[in-house]
Amino acid sequence: MFAVASSGNADSMSPSNNDTNRDSGSVRSTAAKARRTTAKATAPASRTADKTAEKTADLASTAAETTERAAGTTAAVAHAATERVEAGRQAVIAASGQAAAVARTAWTAIAHRKALAAGVGAGLTALGATTYAAGRRAGRRSLGPITRLTGGRI
Known part of the structure; x- marks a missing residue:
């Protein structure tokens, strides 16, 4: 069907058998020199890469x-931070408990204000009477034992 034109090479990728003029030794030495040159040229880059x-x-x-x-x-x-938050939470709980206790005490005082006022009044009256009696006692002259026995006649 198709005619294949042949140029004398069995394969176009393989070296030609017709070219016998080349010296294989010089090709090898040239290839070796090229490899050495390439190695020398790429050695710094290779070291840098390493x-x-x-x-x-x-x-x-x-x-x-x-x-x-x-x-x-x-x-x-x-x-x-978790420990600090927990400590803060405990402090808030304690403070709220104290605030609740103070509020309860204040509410109790307000609820019993009449009795509280009466107690304070009675306390002030007792304090005044005690102070008056102590003052009267301190203002008296001291008497000796015979004067006391006779009731102050001698």
Whole structure:
């Protein structure tokens, strides 16, 4: 069906058998020189790439350690904050209990204000009477034993 034109090569990708003028030794030495030149040219870049890879690995390791430390610190801070919140909650509960006790006492005083007023009045009256009696006693002259026996006649 189709006619294939042949140029003498069995395969166009394989080296030609017709070209026998080439010296295979010079081809090999040229290829070796090219490899050496390429190796010399790429050696600095290869070393730089290796150093960069090492530095990147070190940085990644340092970043992982820093992240781990930060996570630990964050956990400690969160725990401390939780403890502070709990202490604050306890303080609020205690303060509200004290406020409730004061309010209860005030309400009791208001509810029993008449009795409280009467008690305060009675207390002030008793204090005044006691003070008056003590003052009268302090104002009297002291008498000797014979004068006391005779009722002040001698």
